[in-house]
Amino acid sequence: xxxxxxxxxxxxxxxxxxxxxxxxxxxxxxxxxxxxxxxxxxxxxxxxxxxxxxxxxxxxxxxxxxxxxxxxxxxxxxxxxxxxxxxxxxxxxxxxxxxxxxxxxxxxxxxxxxxxxxxxx
Amino acid sequence: xxxxxxxxxxxxxxxxxxxxxxxxxxxxxxxxxxxxxxxxxxxxxxxxxxxxxxxxxxxxxxxxxxxxxxxxxxxxxxxxxxxxxxxxxxxxxxxxxxxxxxxxxxxxxxxxxxxxxxxxxxxxxxxxxxxxxxxxxx
Numbered sequence: 001x002x003x004x005x006x007x008x009x010x011x012x013x014x015x016x017x018x019x020x021x022x023x024x025x026x027x028x029x030x031x032x033x034x035x036x037x038x039x040x041x042x043x044x045x046x047x048x049x050x051x052x053x054x055x056x057x058x059x060x061x062x063x064x065x066x067x068x069x070x071x072x073x074x075x076x077x078x079x080x081x082x083x084x085x086x087x088x089x090x091x092x093x094x095x096x097x098x099x100x101x102x103x104x105x106x107x108x109x110x111x112x113x114x115x116x117x118x119x120x121x
Numbered sequence: 122x123x124x125x126x127x128x129x130x131x132x133x134x135x136x137x138x139x140x141x142x143x144x145x146x147x148x149x150x151x152x153x154x155x156x157x158x159x160x161x162x163x164x165x166x167x168x169x170x171x172x173x174x175x176x177x178x179x180x181x182x183x184x185x186x187x188x189x190x191x192x193x194x195x196x197x198x199x200x201x202x203x204x205x206x207x208x209x210x211x212x213x214x215x216x217x218x219x220x221x222x223x224x225x226x227x228x229x230x231x232x233x234x235x236x237x238x239x240x241x242x243x244x245x246x247x248x249x250x251x252x253x254x255x256x257x258x259x
Contacts, residue, residue: 006131025157026131026149033133038144038153068188075236076186077229080205084224113188116144116153 003030037064038116045110047102055098055112062120065098067091070109079110128152159187160255167248168223168241179235181255189230191237191253195223204228223247230255
C-alpha cells in the first residue's frame, strides 16, 4: 500500500521531487513524523524587582517554551537558564509552571511563548 | 441537529486523526497557530582579539522586533554553541572540558536588527559562523 503523502512546499520548490523537509512548511511522507510546533499561548508579563513570577501552563508535562526580556530601546533579549551574562534574569520550566526570575533591582517586562510540544517524553 | 467547527488535522504515524486528542500526536492542527520561521540566515563575523562584549548587528527588514534564536560555530571546530554559552574544547570524560575563550553572551532583537554579543579572550581574532532565526510576532 502506498504511503500517505501531504507536502506543502516553499516558493520555487518542486514538492513532488524535493525530499528536504527544510524546504516545506508541511511535510508528511508517511515514513517519519515531523511535527509542527503548535503555539499554546504568547503573553507579556511584568515581574517586579527581586521577584519571581510563576505562570501555570496546565499541561501536565514539560512543554517547549521561549522567554524574552525587554531591555531599553525596545530590544528583546532571549533568556536561558542561570545567565552567564550577569543579566540577573532567567527562567525554568516544569510540568506545571514556567517560573521567571528577576533578581535585579528594577521591574522588568517579559514575553513568553508556550507550545503544546512535550520536550521530555 | 448539531453543527461542528470545520478543522484540518494531520496525525502522526499510527494515530487516528478522528479520535486523537493529544496535540503532541498531531503533526498539524488548524486550531493552533503553528510557529513560523520568518527568516533563517547564515552570517560570518570576526571577533576582535582580547575583547569582551562585542556586538554584531544584522538588519532583518521586518517592521517589528521578532523573537530570535541562533547557533554559532567557530571556524575549525565541530560543534555549535548557543547564546548564554561558552564554546568548549572537549578533553574526554576524565579531563572534562575547557572554554575556547569564545563566549556567545546573548541574542536580542529590536524593530530593525538582530543583535549577537560575544566575548573573545584569545589574543587572536576568531571567525564565527552564526545561523540565526527570526520567528513570527505574537
